Amino acid sequence: MAVPTPPPTATSCPAPAAPARFPVQPLLHLDALWIQVAGTLCNLACTHCFISCGPGDERHALMGRAEVRARVAEALALGVKEFYFTGGEPFLHPEMEEILEDTLAHGPCTVLTNGTLFTRHRIAELRCVGDGARYSLELRVSLDGLGAAEHDRFRGAGSFARTIEGLRALEEGGLLPIVTLTRTTDEDPLASTKRALEALRALGLTRPRVKTLPLFQLGRESRRTRGYAATETLAGLSCGCFxxxxxxxxxxxxxxxxxxxxxxxxxEEPGGRMGDRLAEALGPFELEHGACYTCWVTGMTCANG
Amino acid sequence: MRLALLGGVYSNHHALAATLADLARRGADAALCLGDLGGFGPHPDRSVELLRDAGIPMLRGNYDDSVGHDRGDCACGYTDPRDQHFAQVSYDYTAARTSPDHKAWMRALPEQQRFEVAGRRVLLCHGSPRRVNEFLWDSACSDAFLEWLCDAHAADLIACAHTGIHWHRALPSGRHVVNAGAIGRPANDGRTDVWYALLELDGAVRVGFVPVAYDHEALAREMEAEQLPPEFVETIRTGWWTTCLENLPARERSRGRY
Incomplete structure (x- = not known):
């Protein structure tokens, strides 16, 4: 936070420059509500997870079906456009299909998954839920590399094979998953998407859809490599640039x-929490985090578009 | 009042001529084009001239804005390299063949239009009331969001286009959102027809979508003669989209072939 600078006196040295201020982001409209339905519970413990999720991790608990309904109602009252379900791994939630059915009655839903938990039965259920809904059901499956060696380095041995099997099963089931590829190199996003589309076709997907995301130096990734450097900040970004x-x-x-x-x-970042209810969390946000810098520089969004 | 709304023309002058003839037969009190004259098809000036000669008012879509100002791309914001490649081919072809006079005309077009009919506030726009290149897909917009758009932009009926697939939503509040689709490209439905919207605005709002058959084979041959990508020609001959697929939500994408 910026500290007010006392007015200079005739005898003092020039006052030190005020600490650089961070730009302040207003909420223009609530287009997307992200629902961390699975909390921090995950069947994998990826070495780059930005919220350090894993098996048995209940720092953020699973959200109950009634709790999700209440959050959806709060967001609808604000004119929300779409919903995203994340975790942890949403398909560890025992009521995930019911929660999707509830929410799809009100708006489009996207589920972010590691793709390792798709049985034929579950895919048939999801197809049924998606087909019966007024709105689109999107499934977004995370990949951290286009081969087992690269991907399993982050996600554990055997996870690449299981995720690819999940992707094929989703496509065969008539669901068209979006593959979310973490860019673990400095490759240009367009080139990275091109390479991913080619690789996914070679792996047997006929209609691949790809979204790429940058790495965030948060959570377990900050321990695997490094946290944010002091220079990776939006402090001092002038209003004219914002x-x-x-x-x-x-x-x-x-x-x-x-x-x-x-x-x-x-x-999981200090200062990230804005309130108990959505109506309390509509105010502006000071962009003081390293992650804000990554979003700004890359122009990324966690949303599909 | 009977209002005809035409979505993107995309340089399909054959479909535009057929649509104008269809409109003349059916009769409408007013007709408007919601923007995007160029892109995709051949000889962009032919569509501009047809529309200007017919005296149909037109909004400035993202394509008209980009071509009019020579901005360098269509501003659809593709991140898929294949979509981006074809979008650029299409833009470069169109921008190079649109006359300076038509570009100046495009620059001067309004971005939105408002009027009132039978006590209803009507707002016409290209993408959405808040952004010219926002895609409003039927399966990706909650009722709550569309109600908010109507509130935020003081409208009882919003009409837009930009996506290329037509739809209509009667909202719980009694307000309406209409996406007029496109008259320059089939609706990714396996039919070669194109579609426009016909609205009856007296008393109850009635929204219909009219399919228009046109000489799509003549257009396809012209596109080939102009060496436009075979992928574009395939869409004209089959009714299935082959490009600009990135932004389609799962529902709309799974209905198509690609």
Missing amino acids: DPTRLQCGSCRAVTARGVYVCPLLV
Whole structure:
């Protein structure tokens, strides 16, 4: 936070420059509500997970079906456009299909999954839920590399094979998953998407859809490699450079069992929590986090578009 | 009042001529084009001239804005390299063949239009009331969001286009959102027809979508003669989209072939 500078006196040295201020992001409209339905519970413990999820991790608990319904109702009252379900791994939630059915009655839903838990039965259920809904059901499956060696380095031995099997089963089941590829190199996003599309076709997917995301130096990734450097900051970014439509925190909020957060990335960061209810969390947000810098520089959004 | 709304023309002058003839037969009190004259098809000036000669008012779509200002791309914001490649081919072809006079005309077009009919506030736009290149897909917009758009933009009926697939939503509040689709490209439904919207605005709002058959084979041959990508020609001959697929939500994408 900026500290007010006392007025200079005739005898003092020139006052030190005030600490650089961070740009402040207004919420322009709640387009997307992120629902961390599985909390921090995951069947994998990826070495780059930005919220350090894993088996048995209940820092953020599973959200109950009634709790999700209440959050959805809060967001609908604010004119929300779409819902995203994340975790942890949403398909560990024992009521995930019912929660999707409830929510799809009110708006489009996207589920972010590691793709390792798709049985034929579950895919048939999801197909049924999706076909019966007024709105689109999107499934987004995470990949961290286009081969087992690269991907399993982050996600554990055997996970690449299981995820690819899950992707093939989703496509065969008539669901068209979006593959979310973490860019673990400095490759240009367009080139990285091109390479991913080619690789996924070679792996047997006929209609691959790809979204790429940058790495965030948060959670376990900050221990695997490094945290944010002091220079990776938006402090001092002048008002003239700031475009309030560029960042997703201008159009989203995230909810977990512990409250309302500015975005799905900052649920474990001090200052990321904005209140107990959505109506309390509609104010501006000071972009003081290293992750804000990544979003700004890359222009990324966690949303599909 | 009977209002005809035409979505993107995408340089399909054959479909535009057929649509104008269809409109003349059916009769409408007013007709408007919701933007995007160029892109995709051949000889962009032919569509501009047809529309200007017919005296149909037109909004400035993202394509008209980009071509009019020579902005360098269509501003659809593709991140899929294949979509981006074809979008650029299409933009470069169109921008190079649109006359300076038509570009100046495009620059001066309004982005939105408002009027009132039978006590209803009607707002016409290209993408959405808040952004010219926002895609409003039927399966990706909750009722709550569309109600908010109507509130935020003081409208009882919003009409848009930009996506290329037509739809209509009667909202719980009694307000309406209409996406007029496109008259320059089939609706990714396996039919070669194109579609426009016909609205009856007296008393109850009635929204219909009219399919228009046209000489799509003549267009396809012209596109081939102009060496436009075979992928574009395939769409004209089959009714299935082959490009610009990235932004389609799962529902709309799974209905198509690609």
